[in-house]
Amino acid sequence: MSKPVIVCVDDEPAVLDSLRRELSEVFEESYELETAVGGVEAVELVKDLVQDQCNVAVIIADYLMPDLKGDEVLRQVNELSPKTLTVMLTGQAGVDGITNAINTAQLYRYIAKPWQPADLQLTVREALNSYIQEQQLYEYQHQLEQKVQARTRELTQTLQELQETQTELIRSEKMAALGQLVAGVAHEINTPVGNALLAASVLQNETQAFDELYKQGSLKRSTLSGYLETAADSSRLVLSNLDRAAQLIQSFKQVAVDQTSFEKRPFTIIPYINSVLTSLEPHLKATKHQTTVDGDISLKMVSYPGALSQIVTNLVINSTRHAYGPGEQGHLSFSLHQQEEQVILEYADDGCGISESHQAKIFEPFFTTARERGGSGLGLHIVHNIVTQNLRGTIRCESTLGSGSKFILNLPLQITDEGTHASV
Structure with missing residues (x-):
């Protein structure tokens, strides 16, 4: 199943049919729609989807069901698929039930019964947009981490080569102040490495703030745009400064050349x-x-x-x-x-x-x-x-x-x- 999945859960087949019909009108071309009768069946369905490596984008679960209440269903689904956005469909849930779902299942929204089809569709659309943005952000961060790791490996390899060159110089006794040379290299690369660390720290702080807004359900498009701009700027700074540090170390290796043998x-x-x-x-x-x-x-x-x-x-x-x-x-x-x-x-x-x-x-x-x-x-x-x-x-x-x-x-x-x- 290549398309992301929307899961609907209720103990009444008529309600499930209504949910499928109203959501199919808008989302059927881009998403798979799955239904489960009751909470136990829903948890098993999500387990199977996760094992099949399907992306469960949104789950909509009724609150009052005879086998498992909606908040418990959403909690278990959140454990199985933490990135899935959870929506509670309720006509009888009290404050405790909703609070429990927020605390244990990262509840995204709740919809009161009876619902208006337009409200349902709008809520699911917003949830799907949030899910897509989160996926894109995750992929972007993953790519950034891979690039940083690659640059770090190159930098580490260059440092190792420099250390090997320094060892050879010590053995040949051509330069007696290799400790000062190492200190000079460390001092010289301090600025680009410091800049890279600062940019990474800014990105980390912005990500934490972004995550808090997301968890609170108060994420705005302007906030997302600002975060993506900061992430792009930070990644450029990290990569350019690590490149600069690698270039500096490569040039310093030229200092460590054998000098002509001194004959007394x-x-x-x-x-x-x-x-x-x-x-x-x-x-x-x-x-x-x-x-x-x-x-x-x-x-x-x-x-x-x-x-x-x-x-x-x-x-x-x-x-x-x-x-x-x-x-x-x-x-x-x-x-x-x-x-x-x-x-x-x-x-x-x-x-x-x-x-x-x-x-x-x-x-x-x-x-x-x-x-x-x-x-x-x-x-x-x-x-x-x-x-x-x-x-x-x-x-x-x-x-x-x-x-x-x-x-x-x-x-x-x-x-x-x-x-x-x-x-x-």
């Missing part, structure tokens, strides 16, 4: 820095910035030149991207000197400087003031990690708005296998 060896610092700057000439030529390196040209280190190369590269690129406006020409300088068993390396630019409120955050992963220009917020974070983890030194920043920025690195002249420092 003795090297002369200034010539090495000059060689790194030479490799950056194609980038610097486009900016017309000037670079200088000052200090003791014979000063040597026993350390990791690859690590120092990455520090120099990141510092220079950070300045060219953030310290100057389009077309501005600046001066980028390196200076170094020995202080006991340390080499003091200072890097400075004469750009726009860094505000005091931002200086405490510049080494945090994913902190950037240029997100709209594609900045990742990882350049100085990587510098900090290499200085403190690979080279076992320290780094700090001094800056004033409008007067440029200076980074002071304290590095050991020699790194031994045990991690102790000695002069060269």
Whole structure:
């Protein structure tokens, strides 16, 4: 039976014939009409319909019947098919009977005997419209839940892939601050996930309010329209923000790439820095910035030149991207000197400087003031990690708005296998 079913219940066959005739005039083409003589037969009929996976849209039951009263019939039907709308047909039901049906069977309406055919048809039409709207709403929510679950699975899978990448990085000891990286990812995806949770919460609250109105029988078309609009808006927000979170995590996975193996060896610092700057000439030529390196040209280190190369590269690129406006020409300088068993390396630019409120955050992963220009917020974070983890030194920043920025690195002249420092 493919069409939804309307069930009529009464202990008088003449009344059932009248109900079938009057309802058939309006609903026969779209709905199946079933009748049951008495309450027991009605409950068994609904059981069979539910087992056959038929949609029982509305049941109309007389109140005063010898085997089961109408309120008990409707209560049992409500347990078998909670979405079925229940209507009581009564000429003798008291307040207690109607109240019991409302409380135990979610009574939709009651019709007094004798009824007018037009009133009966209007009541059933309204009940059927409510049933259809409830079905459509259920299907819409089910589809939304499936989409959210699918997006959540994708997000979970991406997170798992990120965690696997992080594990590989820990094993290879290429990045010592993976805990900060995880915190950065969590912070970065917090906004879209928070927006998605907020939209889902709004949808849940609206659904509860809608359900209360429905149970009270005071649902209006305007309320339904408003709810459907809210549901549509909330679903769009949930899906778009989960998509954004998935995209962010996918992009952060690119951060977790193997870095070139650092090999420890003795090297002369200034010539090495000059060689790194030479490799950056194609980038610097486009900016017309000037670079200088000052200090003791014979000063040597026993350390990791690859690590120092990455520090120099990141510092220079950070300045060219953030310290100057389009077309501005600046001066980028390196200076170094020995202080006991340390080499003091200072890097400075004469750009726009860094505000005091931002200086405490510049080494945090994913902190950037240029997100709209594609900045990742990882350049100085990587510098900090290499200085403190690979080279076992320290780094700090001094800056004033409008007067440029200076980074002071304290590095050991020699790194031994045990991690102790000695002069060269």
